[in-house]
Amino acid sequence: MSQPPDAVPFRVPGRTSPAELRYVYLNLRDHPRGQLQLAALVAAGFVPCLVVDEDSPLAEAGRSGQLAELSQVAGYAEPEPTSEFCRRHGIAHRTVADHNDETTVELLRTARADLVALGDTRILKPHILTLAPHGIVNVHPGYLPEVRGNHPYLWAIIHDLPQGVSVHLIDAEVDRGPLLRTRRVPIPDGIGLPDLVHLLNEECATLLVETMRQIVDGTATLIPQPGDARLTFRQARPEIRELARTMLRERATAPVAGR
Template structure:
């Protein structure tokens, strides 16, 4: 398969990766030289069924996986909901770099759990497509889409909205990516924030005798309400730990 404007490798995982790979196989089957998956999963099976070159990463690096199928380097790499961090050697195999999908309005909420932090802090939420930089989620932005939310939304709702919004944003941006016609916008790190995964549990541990504003407390509870996943929690005087989830619905009027 020959890309319109060079050799493109797609690393895909999860719902977003599957949906976009399915779309690419239907509307741009000649644009991707190789799809890399984390295992022989449903994305892998789809590519095989539609004669799209595919390779499971397994224990190998991105660079070695690409080298096993493509001689020399590549022009561009695209990460679709990719769960693994790329090394500098991985990134350098692509002459034009790697493009990443991230579920936040960068530079806000770089790192982990952006849906939680947006709700907890009452900040705007959205999705971004950006180039990989020297750090985590800090590269130049290509495209963004804001995802509006209301009081009835919790973390699970925001996450689901981010999936569909990312798919839509990628589809509308891919032609520009394909023809190397993207406008890069440098992130202003002084405006953004970054969070590690380990920060969330401590942020969700509220104190029974602490004073919160109603707004902050409701935002905290819904920010950690996400199906069967752990919720906000507190510790009673006897040491027993309890979880709290919340449902906010429009008030019914008789």
């Protein structure tokens, strides 16, 4: 497939295999999407030199919110704690109170990593963004640039926007950094919110691994996002989540034209 004219190569010099790429992985403590991405990376040979979990009220809210949906998915099993996963795989693991704090700064400086990759995290402040020589890779469970901000899959339902996942480098603006990969995700007829969350989580893990492979293969490119005035959505309140859930149910039962 041809690349847009504004695409530029993205390479990490001297890193041509998963084992050579040195990166730190950040996640809110035991956030299921972040855990799934980490497991997929390790299975593909991309073993981080360090995993840093944030243990905070924000982390607990994110974890419990995801599990409230995922626990309704048939056959879903909650992952083992990240600390145990790291112990089994011989990966250094640390816990901090806030990914923007001085402890995180010191951990990133000491790690001397090429990249930082994110699971689910709070918004990182500018002083953290400077600590990864080749950038910070984020996986967004929404299709950029159409759906920026928090809970993109909910807002996509409500505003009839495309569902998808995106991998990009982060900058000082929310979800506006240059794109590495995007993928639209077709939504099966009759899907409920728990299964949609599960599907998008799996797509996030798959696209992140594919992107990391492109980075070490030397085929990754960065595509600037348009500097437009599209909304950056805020965190969805409970009533917004319930509205999205209702809209999915209504679509599942709506009559099909011509039948």
